[in-house]
Amino acid sequence: MVNIAMHGTPEHLTACHECDLLIEQVANQPGEDVICPRCHARLYYTTPNSIERLLALSVAGLILFIPANIFPILSLRVFGQSQSEIILQSAMSLYEGGLALVALLILLFAVVVPLFQLIALFYISSTLHYRWEGRLLRQAMLSYQHLRGWGMLEIFLLGVLISIIKLKDIADLDIGLGLYSLGALIVVITLSSIFFNPHQIWHEIDLHRKQRYADD
């Protein structure tokens, strides 16, 4: 923890986003968290090579997203009949069964939100890394930040495991390539949310914009 002084000029001030305490910014080393003295929220920290890591992870995630969604997660065999399932079908079957709202939520939380977050992350990291123009940087950042917590692939994976245990006595189950891809995709998404450092990226966006204006 870094000790924080209380007085300073407005340029060096910040406030705690959880309790609104006014705080003088202090320098910090990578790996060192600056913590609010009143509510102990993490105010800011430094992630080394954050942009490059996010770029690599978002590309990996976008690639893994394809097999995770087109190959079957599970296949079930009973009396010679077989039924396999991809993520999208969980939503489709519920929709056909009349539970449209639940189907929509599964579609959003397990397919749309994770894909959209990966695209936003790829856009943010590639724009900042290659110093592209980035007209949509603000929108991409705000969407990613507001969608945090709404992508629920890891919960979906736990649901798959529970379904396997529930069905294993009734029928023969085959684990498909989709499940392995889903596992890898979840690792990539979790790592990217660890390396996503909003305070630092907004600062980089400030610098990015200043450079752009200086070039014009």
Add this chain to the structure above:
Amino acid sequence: MTDHPSPRRTARNSGYLLCIDCEKLHRISQEGQHCDRCGARLHSRIPNSMNLSWASLLAGILLFLPANLLPIMTFKSFGQGEPSTILGGILHLLEQDMLMIGLVVLIASIVVPVLKIIALTILLCTVQFRLQTNLRQKTMMFRVVEWIGRWSMLDIFVIGILVALVQLGNIAHIEGNSGATAFAIVVLLTMFSAIAFDTRLIWDNGMPEADLPPENTDQKDER
């Protein structure tokens, strides 16, 4: 570092406000304008935070009843089978000696939503009735609630997977029922309630409403 609510310098009573989206500090006179860095609308506190949070929470509590009383899915094999509720499904798992998995579903579907509703009620009452005890613990409680609430969607995903997988006509067949919709809305509403809640309101209790006089702000802060 004491916990007692002595008047401290907050951004608000020092004439600043923090952009909630990009954490840039602005003058409080910019309330309602757009942040020059991220474009979000600036507010010292989330507008209508208490109303939105209470409304979502109360609606969630009301829907918690049908979510638990109505059946969430029906398993039919050779024409036989009855609809089961959330609790019925858990008891069925426990009967079959699947203790671990039963516990996981019990925690995700019943324990977490109930604890989340209780925790949000405590937090909202803290702000509503200006309670001033254990503020740091309450902030911590909010962080846990915010993180853990989404895991309640587990049962919904299980239903989706089972319905998609077990479609073997007469032999075996699973369908979803309306309790699942009610339960999904409960999870959704408690998540909205947590998002609408502004943790800074907890710490506003006991804070002077008006700006501190300038000579006061230069006093030495004993910490």
